[in-house]
Amino acid sequence: MTQSKTWSQRFESALHPAIARFNASIGFDIELIEYDLTGSVAHAKMLAKTGIITPEEGDRLVEGLEQIRQEYREGKFVPGIDAEDVHFAVERRLTELVGDVGKKLHTARSRNDQVGTDTRLYLRDRICRIREKLRDFQGILLDLAESHIETLIPGYTHLQRAQPVSLAHHLLAYFEMAQRDWERLGEIYQRVNISPLGSGALAGTTFPIDRRYTAELLGFGGVYANSLDGVSDRDFAVEFLAAASLIMVHLSRLSEEMILWASEEFGFIRLTDSCATGSSIMPQKKNPDVPELVRGKTGRVFG
Template identity: 45%
Template sequence: MWGGRFDAGPDPEMFALTASIEVDIALLGADAAATKAHARVLEKAGLLTADEVTAVDGALDELVAQWRAATLFPAPGDEDVHSLVERTLTESLGETGRKIHAGRSRNDLIATDVRLYSKDAAAALGDAVRGLIGALADRAEAHTETVMPGFTHVQPAQPVSVGFHLAAHGFAFARDLSRIERAGEAADVNVLGAGALAGTTLPLDATIATKELGFASMFDNAMDAVADRDFVCDLLYATSLLGVHLSRLAEEIVLWASPAFRFARVPDQWSTGSSMMPQKRNPDMAELIRGRAAPAIGDLNSMLVLLKGLPLAYDRDMQEDKELLFRSVERALGCVQGMTAMIGGLTFDEARLAAASEDGAMWATDLAEILVSRGVPFREAHETVGRLVASLEKSGAPIDEELLLAAHTSFERGDLAATRPAQGMMARTSHGGTAPERVREQVKELRSRVAG
């Protein structure tokens, strides 16, 4: 493919170290599509005949069919997916195969292939995340009145509902969905026609390939086109932050399923046991999802470091981007699918959740706001209720109406009802709050975002 300038072929060790066919064979479908599009560009320029284009199409279709059937085996000299495709076309079509690379470079071809892959990957990831958001919305809707403790600093803070808590995760994933969609849009630019870095002297029309490949737009500057991997960074960032959000939810499932909390139970199908301890029931899927956020972040960092010192235009360093991209996408898809199944199978111990909501004086803010509503300055109300909480902690006594009335003259009989966790949860009717009607609004909003 490039040996004419050299007196000798590459050292076998160098070839083994530089070959990328084991990784970029995953782009064969995209490479075939790009080659079909380029054949039509060459036809319009008078460099291929219509019959030759038809022959190219047939040979490429056969090649892709072999690959999908797992009957395609690269030859020892296939350095990458591009050399495999060109060798195959040349072997089956002779001179027509030798014409196919006119006016293009592996530089613009690989950039095009990776863009096609990234578009498809973003679409698949988007669909998976929509499924997860839908599962969270369904479970949230079913638990708008299931009270549970809300935490800050992993300390009891205020009563919320299970539905409210699950909806909170749903909105994080909705942001992930937006990022994934934007990453797909960033990849939706045709760069086939940029050549090695400066275009071509041949009369090739890049708009033909743009239309044939279904890209929304095409490149402006050929040098930038072959050097640009921002869209890869965009998708890796989207998958890494998605991994972080999955990890946060996974951590909570691990806590909820532990005997110390006993808030929820992970279904048998998504739990494992111990090889030594018969009693163990481990939320391993949640733990692995949590753990897999680490390499997701690492792959993004690796990609940024890979690019940071590269002069324009294309550099061989970029060969390393595909392994980072492929594994990040596959990892993210698996984690989202696993989490979706776990969320659908979780069972919540409503009695345990209600009992846990009685701990930690989570009514404190509610009582302070009662005083505020009666004209007491917030700082005075805060201090008053804080003293009441401290007094109850020291005495070990539960709050009762007499203690409440003694705490401040603005308290009235009947205010004790505000200390009931369900009452506190339902009273938060402010925008985005925990009241069942507000959570149902949030569920509706989540579903609208999934629907687009």
């Protein structure tokens, strides 16, 4: 059994099923579907605004895309491996809903600027969410520090007692780390928040598009000055991963201290029953699973 290629006009044979499975990315890039739909809605509106398609065609495209969004949220649209990737899955379903006009959605757009736009929309959203979580984390640290200004604990070097320090001072060290993490993500956001849509495959398009209009619809702060740069570089993604790695380093460091402090040897803190687990054979155990798992998951971010 063979499978039809996504872009197959010039090919005489279908794709081998093993190759199709190997090529497919739908299993993980389905995570981008909401952002792909949002970017496509903006692109469809731009095509209609500039006269590349008719207003009626633009309306049909937008309505179809929003119907796909609703179907996905309700669990009615679940693309299979034959879709290859999320972008083809959306376009195929759109054509099923609105007919051949659905094929006009890709006018003046390449997969390159489409994927670049989706990725930036995704990261922009994730950066905002993480910054909110960091602020929540800082608030918890401040509340704890305020309650323990006079609480003294040993400060350690080489895991040997070195100098006394207030617990508040110790906790506020993590507040400062989180503050830098928050600021770092904000700086990265500025570089993520630039629209590559309209860059095409690498050298733009001869269609009379309006890049600034789509950037405005999508909430971007501007457009890429160079189309090749817009689609060929992923430095913004590497920056995000570096910032995420630093956040995990800080959380891993705090988690390690919590594990030590909750041990019988240290006994500085006591875990509540709702935050610990027991042992299948040793009833005296109270295991600090949460900080242990935080430390373990750090490697996933480091890569």
